[in-house]
Amino acid sequence: xxxxxxxxxxxxxxxxxxxxxxxxxxxxxxxxxxxxxxxxxxxxxxxxxxxxxxxxxxxxxxxxxxxxxxxxxxxxxxxxxxxxxxxxxxxxxxxxxxxxxxxxxxxxxxxxxxxxxxxxxxxxxxxxxxxxxxxxxxxxxxxxxxxxxxxxxxxxxxxxxxxxxxxxxxxxxxxxxxxxxxxxxxxxxxxxxxxxxxxxxxxxxxxxxxxxxxxxxxxxxxxxxxxxxxxxxxxxxxxxxxxxxxxxxxxxxxxxxxxxxxxxxxxxxxxxxxxxxxxxxxxxxxxxxxxxxxxxxxxxxxxxxxxxxxxxxxxxxxxxxxxxxxxx
Numbered sequence: 001x002x003x004x005x006x007x008x009x010x011x012x013x014x015x016x017x018x019x020x021x022x023x024x025x026x027x028x029x030x031x032x033x034x035x036x037x038x039x040x041x042x043x044x045x046x047x048x049x050x051x052x053x054x055x056x057x058x059x060x061x062x063x064x065x066x067x068x069x070x071x072x073x074x075x076x077x078x079x080x081x082x083x084x085x086x087x088x089x090x091x092x093x094x095x096x097x098x099x100x101x102x103x104x105x106x107x108x109x110x111x112x113x114x115x116x117x118x119x120x121x122x123x124x125x126x127x128x129x130x131x132x133x134x135x136x137x138x139x140x141x142x143x144x145x146x147x148x149x150x151x152x153x154x155x156x157x158x159x160x161x162x163x164x165x166x167x168x169x170x171x172x173x174x175x176x177x178x179x180x181x182x183x184x185x186x187x188x189x190x191x192x193x194x195x196x197x198x199x200x201x202x203x204x205x206x207x208x209x210x211x212x213x214x215x216x217x218x219x220x221x222x223x224x225x226x227x228x229x230x231x232x233x234x235x236x237x238x239x240x241x242x243x244x245x246x247x248x249x250x251x252x253x254x255x256x257x258x259x260x261x262x263x264x265x266x267x268x269x270x271x272x273x274x275x276x277x278x279x280x281x282x283x284x285x286x287x288x289x290x291x292x293x294x295x296x297x298x299x300x301x302x303x304x305x306x307x308x309x310x311x312x313x314x315x316x317x318x319x320x321x322x323x324x325x326x327x328x
Contacts, residue, residue: 008032010073011054018131019229021138027111028134031055033070042068043100050074056097056130058106061144061169063114066106069130069147070098099147105154107166108145110137117142120175124207126198127180127225135226136180139235144170149181149194152201163201173206178242183214184222192299212241266315277318282311 007015007025011032015025032054033039039049053072060066075098079090108130109117116122125136125143133145146152156162179199185191199209214223228238264273271278289306291299314324 006031007054008052014054015131015134017230018226019135019138020131020226024110024112024134024138028059028130029057029065039070042070043103044070044098045101047076048072048098048101050076058108058130058147059111059114061107061109061114061117061166063109063111067100067103071096072098097147105147105151105164107152107164107170108133108147110134110143113137113142113144117144117170120171120173123176123178124170124172125178125180128182129224132180132224132226135229139229139238141235146198149191152194152198167205172202175207177202177207177209178212179209180212180214180225180238182222182224183216185213189299196299210242212238214241279316281314281316283314284309284311 007030011030012025015030032052034052036049036051039051042055048070050072053070056069056071058066058069076095077092078095079092081090083091085091110130110133113133117124122142125133125141126146127133127136127143128146128149130145130147133143136143152164152167153161154164179195181191181195185195195211199211202209212225214225214228217223217227225238266278266280269280271280287308287310289302289308291301292306294300312324314322316322
């Protein structure tokens with residue numbers, strides 16, 4: 001079943017499930033595609049052209065369509081050949097959203113929000129992902145989206161990393177800005193680092209920056225702002241989270257299992273077990289720390305780095321595998 005704006009029923013239901021209203025769907029120009037040729041013309045490579053899927057026009061901060069982002073219904077999985085699972089396979093990463101090959105990084109702004117970017121008296125919400133920005137716009141808020149936690153920066157013509165020129169169309173002086181990422185941001189170090197860098201940049205431009213910490217779902221799974229709004233929460237509730245205390249990150253509960261037999265114990269410096277020889281030895285190691293966590297759970301950078309030399313016990317197997325802290 002297709003509706004008037006060229007969306008399949010499943011895609012229409014998905015967008016509504018992300019708290020995106022019809023007028024925002026129409027303004028964005030979401031479109032279902034089943035045509036590989038259409039994707040080819042938009043710059044997607046053969047491996048990216050997995051149909052059917054959802055096309056998301058990327059609207060830039062100056063009100064233009066920069067390019068199209070593609071969300072295939074059956075996304076491809078890219079193996080990390082540098083890592084191995086215990087069973088010998090390589091871990092895979094699902095590419096949920098595809099960008100045309102060769103396109104640079106851009107900021108995304110829902111079309112209904114673009115006229116508001118020039119007015120610093122209007123609070124600005126910054127999130128990760130176009131659908132989440134559209135959910136905020138559907139709630140009557142002014143929002144922009146980055147397409148990845150570090151995608152507020154890009155490379156210039158010389159290969160240097162700089163903040164995107166798209167920021168030039170966003171008035172930041174004296175503006176109240178809210179950064180709202182997924183609820184698992186406190187457990188992901190890279191996300192914390194990117195958030196700190198983005199906040200620092202915005203503050204240097206004169207913005208008043210707050211971070212909104214979304215709570216996890218009851219089962220512990222992460223929540224995005226689209227999930228939060230789709231669950232029926234009002235903007236007033238979202239505003240209350242602006243000044244909410246930062247949640248304390250909790251490690252996953254330990255897994256306790258009963259063993260059928262006692263664990264392997266090497267009682268001698270040299271041992272033989274299951275066709276392998278093992279040697280126990282003490283080796284010197286040097287640990288360099290550029291960042292640590294303080295008592296408040298904040299990342300502290302060290303320049304010069306902290307360097308610690310110590311002696312540790314390692315077990316070396318005859319095939320070169322090393323067991324121990326810092327081993328394989």
